[in-house]
Amino acid sequence: MTSLPTPPVHPLLATARELAPRLSERSAEIESTRRLPADLVSELNRAGVFRMMIPETYGGLELHPALSFQIIEALARADGATGWNAMIGAATALTAAWLPEAVGRAIFSRPEVITGGVAAPLGRAERVEGGHRVTGRWSWASGSQHCHWLIGGALVTEGGKPRMVREGVPETRLFFFPAEHVTLHDTWFAAGLCGTGSGDMEVKDLFVPDDHGFSFFAPPRVARPLYGFPFGLLGLGIPAVALGIARRAIDELTSLARQKTVVVERRLLASRPAVQEAVSEAEALVRSSRAFALETIHAVFDEASRGPVSVRSRAELRLAMTHATRGSARAVDLMYEAAGGPAVFHTSALQRCLRDVHTLTQHAMVARPTLELTGGILLGFDPPTPVL
Structure with missing residues (x-):
């Protein structure tokens, strides 16, 4: 039986995955200094992380949003703060498409600009x-x-x-x-x-x-499908970061559960039915949320390639973003609870995952009130659209 060829991995996604071990090793340093170290910023910059959404005409990568999503997710799996800053730098740079050409070139043609x-x-x-x-x-x-x-x-x-x-x-x-x-x-x-x-x-x-x-309410000056994507693209990276953090939490719990012995029960943590159930639920939450997010991103991008994106599609995108973020938080909660006492110490990545994911759930673009907005549209109401 002939196996199907493996699709090629984009070089920037491959680089993000290669960077992951070094980022994880420096998570404690990143957290204690409360900012990204300058050498890591330079490394991300040289790789092109901050140029993912800049128009090709200005020397940017102008990547498909689903690919940018996966790159941010991979960085956040290694370190949540790094993934978040990569998302902010890349997403704010897409505004190049709304500036007059001379200004856009002056600012964004410089390869080192962030x-x-x-x-x-x-x-x-x-x-x-x-x-x-x-x-x-x-x-x-x-x-x-x-x-x-x-x-x-x-x-x-x-x-x-x-x-x-x-x-x-x-x-x-x-x-x-x-x-x-x-x-x-x-x-x-x-x-x-x-x-x-x-x-x-x-x-x-x-x-x-x-x-x-x-103004984002004016049409972009660079008429390309990426810039016809709803300007919720600025928040598209939030669920990518959340999913990366959730995947890291599952990784951490899995590793701990295979090594930690529950003293009273004299068995591995992994053999506990409650832990097995938690891992199953978390895995399903993360993978289903991610699938919904990527499916919606592809559908909306295809629509943006043909013309204006409908209000309903905008609502579905926002729903997918919110659902992925909140589902990720639930998955992290499950892994933190399953780990028991070791998760409360600063030496555990699980407590950082818990704090990081619940900090980003507070962002207005993925907070619970967005469900009222999207639900109203799905039910046929016509709420104000600028917030989409």
């Missing part, structure tokens, strides 16, 4: 001649310490009053700031994802030229 920032419109941008004066402070600016450019979302004002797109809808835009013009505040003392350096960033009355700002 971007980050916060899209939430927490700042204010006063309209002035030639651009905007932006003031704001944004939390959760992950990986900002190693970025060359940072993006901040802001409410646009004119004469001190919100500028309206239409009745009841104020204008919001995203602005590119050179990193040297941004003040970083060391506020990241969190329960999980400690190594992401997700402190606050701030600008005060910073002039930003018109060509360094954009």
Whole structure:
């Protein structure tokens, strides 16, 4: 019987898998310093991790979103904070497609450039001649310490009053700031994802030229299928990180269970029926959630290749993202509980998995309220679509 050929592995995915042992070895260091070490950032950068979503026309890789998803997942399996920062750097760089060509090339044609920032419109941008004066402070600016450019979302004002797109809808835009013009505040003392350096960033009355700002509600200037994908792509990496962390938790519990003897019962932890059941449930949760996520990513990308993506497809994508993240958290919980006492110590990767996965479940893009939004659309209601 002739076996089917093994599909080739993309070089960047292969590199992510090769990096995994070194990343895992340095997880404690990453967590204690509360940011990624500069040498690891350089290694990820040289590999092209931060260029996954940059348009090919600017020298980027412009990968299929399902491939980017798997690369982020592989890095997060090795170390959750590394996977998260890879996701932030790659996903914010896709904004290159919305900038005027001259600016996009100036920023993103440099192979070493890394971007980050916060899209939430927490700042204010006063309209002035030639651009905007932006003031704001944004939390959760992950990986900002190693970025060359940072993006901040802001409410646009004119004469001190919100500028309206239409009745009841104020204008919001995203602005590119050179990193040297941004003040970083060391506020990241969190329960999980400690190594992401997700402190606050701030600008005060910073002039930003018109060509360094954009709106996601405008069509991208680079008309390629990746940029027709719903801008939820910025959060697509969240379930990828969660699934990577969950897979690491299953790995850790499996290894522990085959070695640890339960003293009172005089048998391996792996022989406990409750542990066997937990592993089965976790495996099913992770693999089914991952399959749903990848199936939806492929379907939505195919739709984006043909034209605009429907509201229902956007809702299904958000549902798949939320489901994968929350299913991953449940799988980690099962592995942590099955491990017993050893999991509570900082020397155990399981307690880090627990803290990391429950930190990312708090992100607004995958929090429980998204189920109300997606459920309403699936039931035929017509809620506001910008949040998709």
